[in-house]
Amino acid sequence: MVIREYTKDGRKYYEAYFNGRGKTLKRVRVQRSISGIETLSTAQREEKRLVKEVTETIAKLEGRGLTWFEVLYRWEIAQRNSPDFTKHKHCTTRDHLARIERYTKPWKERPASELTRADGRQIISLAQSQGVSVALMKRIKNSINTVYTWGLEEGLIQHNFLSGKSPVHGLEVGKKEERVPPILTLEEVKKLLLEAKLRNHPWYPIWAFAICTGMRSGELQALGWGDIDEKNGIIRVSKSYNRKIEGLKCPKNGQWRNVDVNPQLWDIIKALRLQRSSQRFILPDFAEWKYGYAGKVLREFLQQIGIQKDVTFHTLRACFATHLLSTGVEAMKVMRMGGWNDLKTFQIYLRMSGVDVKGIAQGLDVIPARDITRNVIPLFS
Numbered sequence: 001m002v003i004r005e006y007t008k009d010g011r012k013y014y015e016a017y018f019n020g021r022g023k024t025l026k027r028v029r030v031q032r033s034i035s036g037i038e039t040l041s042t043a044q045r046e047e048k049r050l051v052k053e054v055t056e057t058i059a060k061l062e063g064r065g066l067t068w069f070e071v072l073y074r075w076e077i078a079q080r081n082s083p084d085f086t087k088h089k090h091c092t093t094r095d096h097l098a099r100i101e102r103y104t105k106p107w108k109e110r111p112a113s114e115l116t117r118a119d120g121r122q123i124i125s126l127a128q129s130q131g132v133s134v135a136l137m138k139r140i141k142n143s144i145n146t147v148y149t150w151g152l153e154e155g156l157i158q159h160n161f162l163s164g165k166s167p168v169h170g171l172e173v174g175k176k177e178e179r180v181p182p183i184l185t186l187e188e189v190k191k192l193l194l195e196a197k198l199r200n201h202p203w204y205p206i207w208a209f210a211i212c213t214g215m216r217s218g219e220l221q222a223l224g225w226g227d228i229d230e231k232n233g234i235i236r237v238s239k240s241y242n243r244k245i246e247g248l249k250c251p252k253n254g255q256w257r258n259v260d261v262n263p264q265l266w267d268i269i270k271a272l273r274l275q276r277s278s279q280r281f282i283l284p285d286f287a288e289w290k291y292g293y294a295g296k297v298l299r300e301f302l303q304q305i306g307i308q309k310d311v312t313f314h315t316l317r318a319c320f321a322t323h324l325l326s327t328g329v330e331a332m333k334v335m336r337m338g339g340w341n342d343l344k345t346f347q348i349y350l351r352m353s354g355v356d357v358k359g360i361a362q363g364l365d366v367i368p369a370r371d372i373t374r375n376v377i378p379l380f381s
Contacts, residue, residue, distance in 0.1 A: 120167035
């Protein structure tokens, strides 16, 4: 800090000057000065202002002073300038940005490096008080973790006491009571497909494909004739329709896979080829399917045939996994064909099929036979 006195055109002036250097990054250096000050008291005030300005500038250059929203907007710019910024990534970026802007407003002007777990709990409590569901709260946490981790990796956030963890990392967001997912029994699946075929329902081939292959809704919508390998009896799943971008992307797990086709499904494929060989996609493209109402169509038809269950279109994928497991097919084969990478996620289908406990209690012989008391002689009469 320097206040220098000098003379110009016969008059006395003062110059305030300050040179600051970074505390952690020594290469960071900021200088500020102001001249032409007429009084010493004014020069002293200007000196204090320069010290504050230089200190804040250095803090931002080192990353210690960037506010949470400044980190957020730099992350957004980096995403948009990324060479792989596809329409799908655009939607993901937009969703992260919207969640953070809405649910982390208390952090807006806070330096990102100063955020603590207490601040993380504040955000969770605030969201819960607004009636946010557990599922949405998990997405909010994921958005915060994504941006905060990027800020650390880019050197925009430093000195955080969690040693590389965001303020919400590891915080519990509440547990919802687990309920058994709705699923169709094997007999109900057969009834669904039989009635749909007899009534010539337009969704019959779609439901049959979903149950026989376990393919996701978007994967079925993107299925083209070039994906059918009749020689080897397989379908190659390599793309999926995404409603947000109204276009095709890779499957959910990012990997292509092969699906075995049973003889009954081949009959449906042959019938579709006669009807739709000139079409790009194998299955018909209904507006309800394209805009997310496939589950509503399925529920309405099930009600018509006397099956009252609150199912979704994804339930058909669950039926595929559960009933295959029940027939004795190895879990890893079902996972590979259905495109599941995470065994933890797949555990629910193992539990629903019952194969994880089947036969365990068969050797527990403790209950007396029904006629054993007939051979007992009473001691007292």
